[in-house]
Amino acid sequence: MESLMPFLDKYKRLVNSELERHIRVNTNEGRLQNAMLYSILAGGKRLRPILLMATIEAFQKDARKGVSVACALEMIHTYSLIHDDLPAMDNDDLRRGQPTNHKKFDEATAILAGDALLTLSFQVISNAEELTSEEKVFIISKLSAASGPKGMVDGQMKDMNSENQTIPLEELENIHKHKTGDLLKFAVLSGAYLAHANEHEMSEMTTMAEALGLLxxxxxxxxDVIGDAEAIGKPTGSDEGNYKSTYPQLLGLEGAINQRDHYGQIAQNSLHQAGVNGTVLSELINYLSQRDR
Amino acid sequence: MESLMPFLDKYKRLVNSELERHIRVNTNEGRLQNAMLYSILAGGKRLRPILLMATIEAFQKDARKGVSVACALEMIHTYSLIHDDLPAMDNDDLRRGQPTNHKKFDEATAILAGDALLTLSFQVISNAEELTSEEKVFIISKLSAASGPKGMVDGQMKDMNSENQTIPLEELENIHKHKTGDLLKFAVLSGAYLAHANEHEMSEMTTMAEALGLLxxxxxxxxDVIGDAEAIGKPTGSDEGNYKSTYPQLLGLEGAINQRDHYGQIAQNSLHQAGVNGTVLSELINYLSQRDR
Structure with a gap:
């Protein structure tokens, strides 16, 4: 088994260089390009790309088959952060310890940089040399569904609507299922698809991906309750300030930790059922469950 | 030759009903769906979809081959209007005589409705039953390029940067080439592609589309100078208020009219060269040149 840290590092470097290349090739020099590069290269964990590539590798296929899709996915994740940070949305000044896009540039530039990253993501997939036309169409259909008005955008809309009120656990899970979960699920399922997983394996990986999203x-x-603000790169306690419902609020801190570990067990069990336990994916689940930022 | 008005009417109704169907099927009921429908059904001319379908018909193929692409194109046009109207961008309160999306709903909803329409456009193409996988990939590659960071978004960024200054004619043309022109060009070229136009025809249609965009x-x-505010649905003279450079400013009113007619002749000549003069496309060029709104 390949161990986790070298794997994370190898694919993070590959994705970082490909992301920068795609943006430089497909944009003109100037303010828009600068704003796109600023947020794309702001030091994210590249969790979604790594999850996608780790899934391909768990099924013993070449992870590079997923590199364009991984870049597209990270562009969509990044655009969503830029737009969510806007004053009309979450109104955040800091992201990963740096000024948010609209603070570094301005609101108009941040809106357009987000729009451009979203559009570019589909361009990158449609031009990917390592994919067949059928694979491109399948991936675009799933990625647009996961990030669109029944996916991530709907989750963000519902999250905005639920501010300043306490919502039931079921509704909180439904918001996160879409706001964060759908892209994580896409990462796992597109990886399994590109690795030619069979129907039984896809079904188990779906269960795994949903548990992982919640975890x-x-x-x-x-x-946000117990973390180190410096490690996270933004002030902790911000959910409380925004009057957002959270798991620790609804379940208590210990209850939230138990719930997290419950989903961790479901995820590991699904890996076992899909025959890909003992891979870098198992370690990744543990890592995400225990991460301090 | 089919005459213009029944053609416009027939395809406008088809596109309107398909646009509404796509949104209802692919969104959940609620605020996001309402905001998307509000702007999509706000009574646009459906110029881009009609241009696309008129091009297919000019090459004597079935225009319905282009209906999903036409809807996707109109969704992208509509998202761009929603985002351009935002306070951080052009800060417009009225669009087609009605409150702009962020005035009717709020800024966060308008940002998300735009994001959702952009994402949905690629979903609609990827799921279109009338297209092959190869056609879908070609169309998605061209549409994302036309609307992305070297296309429409770049035009909008440059337009923002040029506010409050007089810019040379060449730069003004370059801004419009991308901000408005790239989507119009996509409409013509995707129509010609779907109608299996040959290389010579594609080249002439490219010249036609570029002239049409400028016209x-x-x-x-x-x-904006001589129009009837009521017919246009927004206050006239607004470019002057925003200190934007315009053709009448740079060339005088008569000079601008001459320039428009010059491009009209180029467009008609290209239709002739492509062997599709005397079609509804010729009439459409005249109509767009003489339109009063």
Whole structure:
């Protein structure tokens, strides 16, 4: 088994250089390009690309088959952060310890940089040399569904609507299922698809991906309570300030930790059922569950 | 030759009903869906979809081959209007005589409705039953390029940067080439592609589309000076208020009219060269040149 850290590092470097290349090739020099590069190269964990490539590798295929899709996915994730940070949305000044896009540039530039990254993501997939036309169409259909008005955008809309009120656990899970979960799920399922997983394996990976999405969000909420602001790169306690419902609020801190570990077990069990336990994916689940930022 | 008005009417109704169907099927009921429908059904001329379908028909193929692409194109046009109207961008309160999206809803909803329409456009193409995988990939590659960071978004960024200054004619044409022209060009070229136009025809249609884009923008600027505010649905003279450079400013009103007609002749000549003169496309060029809104 390849161990986790060298894997993370190798694919993070590959994705970083490909992301920068795609933007430089497909944009003109100037303010728009600068704003896109600023947010894309702001030091994200590249969790979604790595999850996609780790899934391909878990099924013993070449992870590079997923590199364009991984870049497209990270562009969509990054655009969503830029737009979510805007004053009309979450109104955040800091992201990963740096000024948010609209603070570094201005609101108009941030809106357009987000629009450009979203559009470029589909361009990158449609031009990917390592994919067949059928694969491109399948991936674009799934990625647009995951990030569109029944996916991530709907989750963000519902998240905005639920501010300043306490919502039931079921509704909180439904928001995160779409806002964060759908892109994580896409990462796993597109990886399994590109690795030619069979129907049984796809079904188990779906269960795994849904559990992983929830686990990831619960840990996010836990870190907002107990995390180190410097490690996270933004002030902790911000959910409370915005009057957002969180898992620790609804379940208590210990309850939230138990819930997180419950989903961790579901995810690991699904890996076992899909025959890909003991891979870098298992370690990745543990890592995401225990991460401190 | 089919005459223009029944053609416009027939395809406008088809596109309107398909646009509404796509949104209802691919969104959940609620605020996001309402905001998307509000702007999509706000009574646009459906110029780009009609141009696309008229091009297919000019080459004597079935225009319905282009209906999903036409809807996707109109979704992208509509998202760009929603985002351009935002306070951080052009800060417009009215669009087609109605409150702009962020005035009717709020800024966060308008940003998300735009994001959702942009994403949905690629979903609609990837799921279109009338297209092959190869056609979908070609169309997505061209549409993302036309609307992305070297296309429409770049034009909008440059337009923002040029506010409050007089710019040379060449730069003005370059802005409009991307901000308005690239989507119009896509409409013509994707129509010709779907109608299996040959290389010579594609080259002539490219010249036609570029002339049409400039003609369209010049007429827009002319209407801003001499148009009837009620017919246009927004206050005239607004370019002057925003200190934007326009053709009448740079060339005088008569000069702008001459320039518009010059491009009209280029467009008609290209139709002739491509062997599709005397079609509804010729009439459409005249109509766009003389339109009063």
């Amino acid at each position: 990831f969000q619960i840990q996010d909420d836990i870190l | 369209f923008q010049i007429q827009d600027d002319i209407l």
